[in-house]
Amino acid sequence: EAGVVQSPRYKIIEKKQPVAFWCNPISGHNTLYWYRQNLGQGPELLIRYENEEAVDDSQLPKDRFSAERLKGVDSTLKIQPAELGDSAVYLCASSLAVRGRNNSPLHFGNGTRLTVT
Amino acid sequence: KNQVEQSPQSLIILEGKNCTLQCNYTVSPFSNLRWYKQDTGRGPVSLTIMTFSENTKSNGRYTATLDADTKQSSLHITASQLSDSASYICVVSSYNNNDMRFGAGTRLTVKP
Numbered sequence: 001e002a003g004v005v006q007s008p009r010y011k012i013i014e015k016k017q018p019v020a021f022w023c024n025p026i027s028g029h030n031t032l033y034w035y036r037q038n039l040g041q042g043p044e045l046l047i048r049y050e051n052e053e054a055v056d057d058s059q060l061p062k063d064r065f066s067a068e069r070l071k072g073v074d075s076t077l078k079i080q081p082a083e084l085g086d087s088a089v090y091l092c093a094s095s096l097a098v099r100g101r102n103n104s105p106l107h108f109g110n111g112t113r114l115t116v117t
Numbered sequence: 118k119n120q121v122e123q124s125p126q127s128l129i130i131l132e133g134k135n136c137t138l139q140c141n142y143t144v145s146p147f148s149n150l151r152w153y154k155q156d157t158g159r160g161p162v163s164l165t166i167m168t169f170s171e172n173t174k175s176n177g178r179y180t181a182t183l184d185a186d187t188k189q190s191s192l193h194i195t196a197s198q199l200s201d202s203a204s205y206i207c208v209v210s211s212y213n214n215n216d217m218r219f220g221a222g223t224r225l226t227v228k229p
Contacts, residue, residue, distance in 0.1 A: 004160070040224070041222070042206050042208075042219030042220050042221045103210070108160025
Protein backbone atom coordinates (compact mmCIF):
# COMPACT_ATOMS: atom_id res chain seq x y z
CA GLU A 1 0.00 0.00 0.00
CA ALA A 2 1.43 3.38 -0.98
CA GLY A 3 1.73 5.88 1.81
CA VAL A 4 0.79 9.54 1.86
CA VAL A 5 2.64 11.31 -0.93
CA GLN A 6 3.59 14.97 -0.71
CA SER A 7 5.33 17.25 -3.15
CA PRO A 8 7.52 19.10 -3.48
CA ARG A 9 9.94 17.80 -0.88
CA TYR A 10 11.64 21.17 -0.50
CA LYS A 11 10.72 24.68 -1.57
CA ILE A 12 12.69 27.90 -1.26
CA ILE A 13 10.94 31.14 -2.15
CA GLU A 14 11.31 34.84 -1.51
CA LYS A 15 8.86 36.57 0.79
CA LYS A 16 5.69 37.86 -0.83
CA GLN A 17 5.79 35.05 -3.41
CA PRO A 18 3.04 32.42 -3.63
CA VAL A 19 3.65 28.74 -2.94
CA ALA A 20 1.57 25.59 -3.17
CA PHE A 21 1.89 22.14 -1.66
CA TRP A 22 0.25 18.99 -2.91
CA CYS A 23 -0.87 15.88 -1.01
CA ASN A 24 -2.15 12.51 -2.20
CA PRO A 25 -3.57 10.56 0.77
CA ILE A 26 -3.77 6.82 1.21
CA SER A 27 -6.45 5.38 -1.04
CA GLY A 28 -9.78 5.09 0.75
CA HIS A 29 -8.89 7.42 3.60
CA ASN A 30 -11.75 9.83 4.07
CA THR A 31 -10.05 12.26 6.45
CA LEU A 32 -7.15 14.49 5.43
CA TYR A 33 -5.15 16.87 7.58
CA TRP A 34 -2.64 19.64 6.93
CA TYR A 35 -0.21 20.39 9.73
CA ARG A 36 2.60 22.89 10.16
CA GLN A 37 5.62 21.84 12.16
CA ASN A 38 8.29 24.24 13.38
CA LEU A 39 11.72 23.00 14.40
CA GLY A 40 11.65 21.25 17.75
CA GLN A 41 7.87 21.44 18.02
CA GLY A 42 4.97 19.10 17.48
CA PRO A 43 2.72 19.46 14.43
CA GLU A 44 0.00 22.13 14.62
CA LEU A 45 -3.27 21.55 12.80
CA LEU A 46 -4.08 23.95 9.99
CA ILE A 47 -7.12 22.27 8.46
CA ARG A 48 -8.99 18.97 8.56
CA TYR A 49 -11.17 17.57 5.79
CA GLU A 50 -13.77 14.85 5.97
CA ASN A 51 -14.15 13.82 2.36
CA GLU A 52 -14.33 17.14 0.48
CA GLU A 53 -15.67 19.19 3.40
CA ALA A 54 -13.36 21.31 5.56
CA VAL A 55 -14.69 20.49 9.04
CA ASP A 56 -12.03 22.31 11.06
CA ASP A 57 -10.15 25.29 9.64
CA SER A 58 -10.14 27.37 12.80
CA GLN A 59 -6.32 27.51 12.91
CA LEU A 60 -5.85 28.32 9.23
CA PRO A 61 -4.65 31.93 8.69
CA LYS A 62 -7.28 32.66 6.11
CA ASP A 63 -5.84 36.00 5.04
CA ARG A 64 -2.99 34.23 3.27
CA PHE A 65 -3.60 30.48 3.47
CA SER A 66 -6.11 28.51 1.43
CA ALA A 67 -6.72 24.83 0.87
CA GLU A 68 -8.90 22.64 -1.24
CA ARG A 69 -9.71 18.99 -1.54
CA LEU A 70 -11.57 18.57 -4.77
CA LYS A 71 -13.40 15.26 -5.18
CA GLY A 72 -12.39 14.31 -1.66
CA VAL A 73 -9.05 12.80 -2.65
CA ASP A 74 -5.97 14.95 -3.39
CA SER A 75 -5.48 18.24 -1.61
CA THR A 76 -3.49 21.41 -2.13
CA LEU A 77 -2.43 24.00 0.42
CA LYS A 78 -1.53 27.45 -0.82
CA ILE A 79 0.15 30.44 0.78
CA GLN A 80 -0.12 33.82 -0.89
CA PRO A 81 1.83 35.90 -0.15
CA ALA A 82 4.41 34.01 1.90
CA GLU A 83 6.05 35.64 4.93
CA LEU A 84 9.35 34.88 6.65
CA GLY A 85 7.47 33.30 9.56
CA ASP A 86 5.89 30.73 7.27
CA SER A 87 9.18 28.83 7.07
CA ALA A 88 8.37 25.39 8.46
CA VAL A 89 7.63 21.81 7.45
CA TYR A 90 4.12 21.31 6.12
CA LEU A 91 2.84 17.83 6.81
CA CYS A 92 -0.15 16.12 5.27
CA ALA A 93 -1.80 13.18 7.00
CA SER A 94 -4.75 10.94 6.28
CA SER A 95 -6.84 8.48 8.24
CA LEU A 96 -9.87 6.26 7.86
CA ALA A 97 -12.19 7.85 10.37
CA VAL A 98 -15.29 6.02 11.59
CA ARG A 99 -18.08 8.24 12.86
CA GLY A 100 -18.19 8.16 16.64
CA ARG A 101 -14.70 6.69 16.96
CA ASN A 102 -11.47 8.64 16.87
CA ASN A 103 -8.84 5.98 17.48
CA SER A 104 -7.64 5.58 13.89
CA PRO A 105 -3.94 6.39 13.48
CA LEU A 106 -2.80 9.26 11.34
CA HIS A 107 -0.61 8.32 8.40
CA PHE A 108 1.75 11.16 7.61
CA GLY A 109 3.60 12.08 4.47
CA ASN A 110 7.24 13.14 4.69
CA GLY A 111 6.32 16.79 4.44
CA THR A 112 7.38 19.79 2.42
CA ARG A 113 10.12 21.87 3.96
CA LEU A 114 9.43 25.51 3.10
CA THR A 115 12.09 28.18 3.43
CA VAL A 116 11.04 31.79 2.92
CA THR A 117 13.94 34.21 2.40
CA LYS B 118 -0.65 26.46 27.68
CA ASN B 119 -0.21 23.22 25.78
CA GLN B 120 -2.49 20.50 27.06
CA VAL B 121 0.21 17.88 26.40
CA GLU B 122 3.61 18.30 28.04
CA GLN B 123 6.54 16.01 27.28
CA SER B 124 9.79 15.53 29.12
CA PRO B 125 12.65 15.60 28.76
CA GLN B 126 12.92 17.90 25.78
CA SER B 127 15.97 16.00 24.60
CA LEU B 128 17.90 12.96 25.73
CA ILE B 129 21.21 11.37 24.80
CA ILE B 130 21.93 7.75 25.71
CA LEU B 131 24.44 5.10 24.75
CA GLU B 132 23.49 2.22 22.50
CA GLY B 133 22.12 -0.71 24.46
CA LYS B 134 20.84 1.39 27.35
CA ASN B 135 17.21 1.81 28.34
CA CYS B 136 15.31 5.08 28.59
CA THR B 137 11.89 6.39 29.56
CA LEU B 138 10.06 9.32 28.03
CA GLN B 139 7.23 11.08 29.84
CA CYS B 140 3.96 12.61 28.69
CA ASN B 141 1.59 14.52 30.99
CA TYR B 142 -1.73 15.79 29.71
CA THR B 143 -4.78 17.78 30.77
CA VAL B 144 -6.96 16.90 27.78
CA SER B 145 -10.47 16.03 28.95
CA PRO B 146 -12.57 14.04 28.40
CA PHE B 147 -9.90 11.55 27.49
CA SER B 148 -10.32 9.19 24.56
CA ASN B 149 -6.91 7.78 23.74
CA LEU B 150 -3.19 8.53 23.71
CA ARG B 151 -0.79 7.68 20.92
CA TRP B 152 2.97 7.69 20.74
CA TYR B 153 4.50 8.54 17.39
CA LYS B 154 8.11 8.20 16.25
CA GLN B 155 9.40 10.84 13.87
CA ASP B 156 12.71 10.22 12.14
CA THR B 157 14.59 13.27 10.89
CA GLY B 158 13.12 14.51 7.64
CA ARG B 159 10.17 12.11 7.80
CA GLY B 160 6.59 12.24 8.97
CA PRO B 161 5.55 10.77 12.33
CA VAL B 162 4.68 7.06 12.48
CA SER B 163 2.35 5.57 15.08
CA LEU B 164 4.01 3.26 17.61
CA THR B 165 1.16 2.44 19.94
CA ILE B 166 -2.24 3.58 21.16
CA MET B 167 -3.45 3.56 24.75
CA THR B 168 -7.13 3.71 25.63
CA PHE B 169 -8.67 4.48 29.01
CA SER B 170 -8.80 0.88 30.19
CA GLU B 171 -5.23 0.00 29.21
CA ASN B 172 -2.33 0.35 31.64
CA THR B 173 0.51 -1.03 29.57
CA LYS B 174 1.14 -2.11 26.01
CA SER B 175 4.28 -3.35 24.27
CA ASN B 176 5.43 -3.10 20.69
CA GLY B 177 8.76 -4.87 20.41
CA ARG B 178 11.30 -2.95 22.46
CA TYR B 179 8.79 -0.15 23.09
CA THR B 180 6.50 -0.32 26.13
CA ALA B 181 3.91 2.36 26.78
CA THR B 182 2.13 2.87 30.08
CA LEU B 183 -0.91 4.94 30.95
CA ASP B 184 -2.19 6.20 34.28
CA ALA B 185 -5.53 7.80 33.46
CA ASP B 186 -6.00 8.94 37.06
CA THR B 187 -2.85 11.05 37.14
CA LYS B 188 -3.04 11.73 33.39
CA GLN B 189 0.43 10.49 32.72
CA SER B 190 1.94 8.21 30.12
CA SER B 191 5.43 6.93 29.58
CA LEU B 192 7.27 5.30 26.71
CA HIS B 193 10.04 2.94 27.73
CA ILE B 194 12.64 1.87 25.20
CA THR B 195 14.65 -1.22 26.02
CA ALA B 196 18.11 -2.05 24.70
CA SER B 197 18.27 1.06 22.55
CA GLN B 198 19.60 0.94 19.00
CA LEU B 199 21.07 3.66 16.82
CA SER B 200 17.90 3.56 14.75
CA ASP B 201 15.89 4.65 17.80
CA SER B 202 17.34 8.14 17.35
CA ALA B 203 14.27 10.22 16.54
CA SER B 204 11.68 12.51 18.05
CA TYR B 205 8.92 10.82 20.02
CA ILE B 206 5.62 12.68 20.03
CA CYS B 207 2.72 12.10 22.40
CA VAL B 208 -0.76 12.81 20.99
CA VAL B 209 -3.88 12.85 23.16
CA SER B 210 -7.38 12.69 21.70
CA SER B 211 -10.56 13.96 23.30
CA TYR B 212 -14.02 12.43 23.07
CA ASN B 213 -15.57 15.86 22.57
CA ASN B 214 -14.74 15.97 18.91
CA ASN B 215 -11.97 14.84 16.67
CA ASP B 216 -9.58 17.05 18.62
CA MET B 217 -6.01 15.77 18.86
CA ARG B 218 -3.42 17.58 20.96
CA PHE B 219 0.25 17.11 20.11
CA GLY B 220 3.13 17.38 22.52
CA ALA B 221 6.33 19.10 21.43
CA GLY B 222 8.17 15.79 21.42
CA THR B 223 11.30 14.39 23.02
CA ARG B 224 14.37 14.33 20.83
CA LEU B 225 16.26 11.07 21.54
CA THR B 226 19.82 10.55 20.35
CA VAL B 227 21.39 7.11 20.70
CA LYS B 228 25.17 7.14 20.46
CA PRO B 229 27.46 4.17 19.76
